[in-house]
Amino acid sequence: MTDLPSPIPPLVPEPEGWPHAPSRFGLEAGDPGPAWVALPAVFEGTDWADSAEYAEQMASALVVRQREFVGGRIDDDLGERAAAQILDVYNRLFDLVEAQYHLLYWPDLRKPPLPVFLGAWKPERDRTSAEVHYAGSFHHLETGGPSSIEERFATDSLGAGLRSLAFVPLNADEPEDPDCLVGVLTYFWRATSRPADVRLVVFTNELGQLYAALPDLDAFARTLVLTGEPAD
Structure with a gap:
């Protein structure tokens, strides 16, 4: 993940007194391509038990994508490092910005991913x-x-x-x-x-x-x- 200090100060301050009710409308994006990674907020009813299992399986898929679409040197521990970075997002950044949808923009696993927060109110x-x-x-x-x-x-x-x-x-x-x-x-x-x-x-x-x-x-x-x- 990006090399940020811990604890991280609020990056998007939310002024007191602002009503912040989620919209009844959802959000969808057109096919964003392989550089985008969705991060589920909850795992009940999904194929994954928790964020750790999701991170491990997603990292394996991302390494395959890296070989097919990006190329370059593929270190033996690339999948392990990618899983650790995904899990770090869940542990440190997931609640840093209020949002209903969380993604990573990650076109190259050899570089840090960009965390993306999306919401409708x-x-x-x-x-x-x-x-x-x-x-x-x-x-x-x-x-x-x-x-x-x-x-x-x-x-x-x-x-x-x-x-x-x-x-x-x-x-x-x-x-x-x-x-x-x-x-x-x-x-x-x-x-x-x-x-x-x-x-x-x-x-x-x-x-x-x-x-x-x-x-x-x-x-x-x-x-x-x-x-x-x-x-x-």
Whole structure:
């Protein structure tokens, strides 16, 4: 997993008093391709007893994928290391950002995966307030000054949205130390066809890896669709 200190401070602060009820609509993505790994939140009724068994079986499948689609050197312990990284996500990062869906973007097992958090909530308050809550919490951190780069990001299904890239210092004594920065990429939409606030969050301290993944992350975000019967 990414080399983050423990305990990890909240990367997406949730202001007190904000209603945070899950939407009655679900979320689906178009076929994202082999680089994406789904992480079940619960295992009751599945083929796996727990996260450890899931991590072991998924790692074996990922090593096969690595051989077929990625190539490169395949170390004998690659499957073991991949299983340990998946389990580390469950143990350290799974509840770090509130979400209903958890994934890894992991095109190459020789590099750390990017954790992806996806959720949909009932719309609350006005759109501007929701944008600040879900995607603009990093405008003015205690370090002072703007701390995020924002631009509009629309999709055919979810409509107009916002993409924000923030740089969060993990060391308060050296807030500009590039070795102690976590890049937090957030997408937010207030959908209208099925009223819901949708947020996708990705973070890592491997900033070069995050930049390289942007095209695939954007493509994945554009495939997101809310499911369920629209409101009358």
